[in-house]
């Protein structure tokens with residue numbers, strides 16, 4: 001009788017508390033989001049927005065920290081194919097957005113040393129191109145030591161205000177970029193067009209050959225980050241949306257010869273239509289929403305990530321604080 005009573009309690013406890021613990025689970029996935037990785041001494045580091053870059057030394061320290069913490073590192077795709085039983089209590093995935101050449105130059109060699117795989121989310125039309133994003137073009141113009149305002153700057157000065165002096169500091173340049181954000185991407189690109197230094201920038205994005213080398217020799221998984229980095233909001237036509245989500249995938253598969261199964265939303269934006277299309281064509285997708293993926297909140301086509309840049313992660317302690325996202329025990 002007493003035995004049965006205890007049995008019932010154990011069973012009830014397992015069925016309520018136990019189950020809720022299993023459901024809450026400890027099968028967590030941290031997806032790290034990086035953009036650029038560069039030595040501090042590299043000119044590209046100095047003209048990048050601080051929120052977009054980690055130094056080569058900081059990146060190596062991050063990887064060493066993951067190793068010291070004995071955390072398994074795998075791609076999002078690998079983690080998705082694991083069964084719940086197979087999943088480690090806590091796994092880390094390393095992702096890079098946009099397809100920067102510096103990832104190939106500085107991050108992948110470090111990852112190769114550690115034997116860690118990663119995913120590079122490539123913008124297909126940008127392969128082997130100069131930095132195609134207008135903030136980079138503007139930063140190049142404003143920070144370059146040989147920068148000089150000429151007649152060709154007229155359209156740009158209408159947007160920035162006439163009172164700017166070049167070259168300027170990174171902080172002042174960041175303010176100019178903030179000011180420009182009130183205008184449409186199209187207007188800003190139009191204003192930059194007449195300025196030769198903005199259009200003839202050096203190549204800063206990974207080429208197809210380098211991408212293939214990274215895939216073949218550096219455990220780099222190829223993910224899709226659209227064709228032109230359009231933000232997938234409601235204002236896109238059905239045709240544009242198809243090009244950014246579906247066509248980008250087939251272009252990438254054709255060029256690399258491998259199946260592309262994960263997607264990354266530019267700027268983290270997506271309309272319901274965009275999300276549905278991504279669900280139809282990819283096994284998983286990452287966002288810029290901050291957090292740790294758990295059994296409870298797991299949403300394979302809107303995975304949470306933790307963004308890392310140098311200022312907030314340049315010591316192992318700061319990096320671990322960032323990894324923990326405050327809520328992780």
Ligand SMILES: [Zn+2]
Nearest residue numbers: 097098266267
């Ligand atoms: Zn991006």
